Amino acid sequence: MTRILHDGRDDGLQPLESLDLQNTKGFADLLERMSKTAFGGRELGEAFQVLRAMADDSDCTRVLTISGAMSIAKMGLVVCQMIDAGLVQIIISTGAIMAHGLSEAIGCVHYKHDPKVSDKQLFDWGYNRVYDTLEMESNLWQAQQVVSQVVEEIDWSQPTCSSRINREIGRKLYEQGQMPSILGTAYRKEVPVFVPAFTDSELGLDIATHFLAKRYSPDKQQSLEELCSSVPPYNPFLDLYDYTQRIHRAKRLGIFTIGGGVPRNWAQQVGPFHDIINMRLGSEFPVPRFRYGVRICPEPVHWGGLSGCTYSEGVSWGKFVSREEGGQYAEVHCDATIAWPLLVRAILELRSQK
Numbered sequence: 001m002t003r004i005l006h007d008g009r010d011d012g013l014q015p016l017e018s019l020d021l022q023n024t025k026g027f028a029d030l031l032e033r034m035s036k037t038a039f040g041g042r043e044l045g046e047a048f049q050v051l052r053a054m055a056d057d058s059d060c061t062r063v064l065t066i067s068g069a070m071s072i073a074k075m076g077l078v079v080c081q082m083i084d085a086g087l088v089q090i091i092i093s094t095g096a097i098m099a100h101g102l103s104e105a106i107g108c109v110h111y112k113h114d115p116k117v118s119d120k121q122l123f124d125w126g127y128n129r130v131y132d133t134l135e136m137e138s139n140l141w142q143a144q145q146v147v148s149q150v151v152e153e154i155d156w157s158q159p160t161c162s163s164r165i166n167r168e169i170g171r172k173l174y175e176q177g178q179m180p181s182i183l184g185t186a187y188r189k190e191v192p193v194f195v196p197a198f199t200d201s202e203l204g205l206d207i208a209t210h211f212l213a214k215r216y217s218p219d220k221q222q223s224l225e226e227l228c229s230s231v232p233p234y235n236p237f238l239d240l241y242d243y244t245q246r247i248h249r250a251k252r253l254g255i256f257t258i259g260g261g262v263p264r265n266w267a268q269q270v271g272p273f274h275d276i277i278n279m280r281l282g283s284e285f286p287v288p289r290f291r292y293g294v295r296i297c298p299e300p301v302h303w304g305g306l307s308g309c310t311y312s313e314g315v316s317w318g319k320f321v322s323r324e325e326g327g328q329y330a331e332v333h334c335d336a337t338i339a340w341p342l343l344v345r346a347i348l349e350l351r352s353q354k
Contacts, residue, residue: 027346028052040332044339047294047330048346054254054292054328055087055347061250062292064088067261069130071101071182072110073337078344080180083189085351087344088256090246091186091193092263095201098166098183098193099143100135102203105173105181106146108139140202146172147206161238162195165207192246194239196266207232244270247288254292258336264295265309268319275318289321290314293329294343296336 009015017036024030028048035045054060064082079101082088104110111127111134122129126137150168154160170187178184186193198204215230216222247253247270257264274287293311301310311329314320321327332339 026349027342028349031342031346040334043330043332044334044342047296047332047339048343050292050328050330051256051294051343051347052350054256054294055351057252057254057292059251060254060292061089061247061252062087062254062256063090063092063247063267063290065092065255065257065263065267066097067094067259067263068336069096069100069133070258070336071097071104072130072133072135074110075337075340076101076104076182077180078341079182080185081348082344083185083191085348087347089191090243090267091182091191092243092267093193093195094261094263095162095195095198095203098169098195099140099202099206101182102143102146102169102173103135103139105178105184106142107178108136108142110135110139143202144206144209147203148210151207151210156233159233159235159238161235161242162198163192163239163242165198165203166193166195169203192242194243194266196236196239197262198234198236200262207234240273243267244273248274248285250288252292253288253290255290255294257293257295257297258340259297260304268309268314268317271319272317287318289327290319291321291327293320293327294332295330296332296334296339296343298333298335300333 014036016038017033019033019037019041024033031045031048033045034041035049036042037045054062064079064087066079070076070079079088079091100110113129113132113134119129122134128135128137128140147169150165150172154165154168166183167187170181170183170185170193173179173181173184174187179188183193185191195201195203199208211230211232212227215227255267257267268290271287271289274285277283278285278287295311309317311320311327311331315322315327320329323329
């Protein structure tokens with residue numbers, strides 16, 4: 001049987017183009033041209049196109065979710081600049097990112113790790129290693145003092161939650177002029193910062209220890225069980241309900257995700273939560289779905305780094321608008337410290353030209 005050979009253009013295929021660096025004008029133009037190449041370069045270029053559409057949609061509420069050691073990796077200013085540029089209206093993060101960002105905000109320093117120094121030696125010196133970077137234990141001690149000041153100023157007669165605690169820390173940083181800082185900039189721009197797994201962080205441990213100290217008496221022999229009977233009035237459902245209402249009020253939704261983890265899934269489950277409310281309560285609330293999505297994560301889905309859910313899989317859960325219905329998504333398999341700054345710089349470049 002003789003094959004009939006087709007021409008790609010006749011079949012509506014998109015032709016690729018060689019990357020001409022000499023005629024490239026800036027970051028935005030570079031990424032636009034990269035979208036017409038292949039492999040990781042095309043992924044990054046297509047992510048830029050989706051992020052640009054998301055940024056240009058004035059009716060879009062944009063959610064930034066962050067996991068990984070991004071503040072220790074010195075990406076904190078990228079977050080601040082995204083907030084200032086209006087590229088994000090809601091942040092959902094791990095507590096570690098906010099804790100290490102607080103350390104940086106109050107003037108503490110992170111250092112490059114010398115691999116000749118063993119991890120045992122690092123422990124003895126009070127140097128906490130995160131991949132190739134060091135967070136000083138003394139930094140966390142200084143950050144804890146700020147947290148303790150904030151905790152003393154919070155009204156604990158009513159339960160509180162992560163976004164309220166983060167707002168008060170941000171207020172303290174802003175009022176003390178410790179700017180730019182993630183929480184300080186978020187406070188100034190009224191961007192809420194939710195940390196769903198708050199106790200899985202230095203911030204959560206700082207608050208827990210602060211409450212333990214109120215029961216501790218050096219003159220008495222107290223068991224750990226006695227100390228732990230004093231539980232802070234903390235209610236994570238306040239975060240869930242606050243976030244749900246903010247998303248419910250949005251006209252359209254976009255999400256920009258670094259890594260996976262709890263922040264990514266907690267942010268995306270808001271659509272299924274609406275579905276559950278309607279099905280189980282008999283209500284008829286409009287169900288929100290994310291229309292835009294960009295995610296940067298170096299791992300393929302089967303290793304779990306994406307929290308087991310691609311955007312296409314998320315459509316089946318009711319988290320995203322399908323591509324057939326106008327959804328726009330891009331996933332970049334790359335270290336976020338490489339791809340994230342390039343994408344945001346390109347968008348900021350376009351903003352500066354307007």
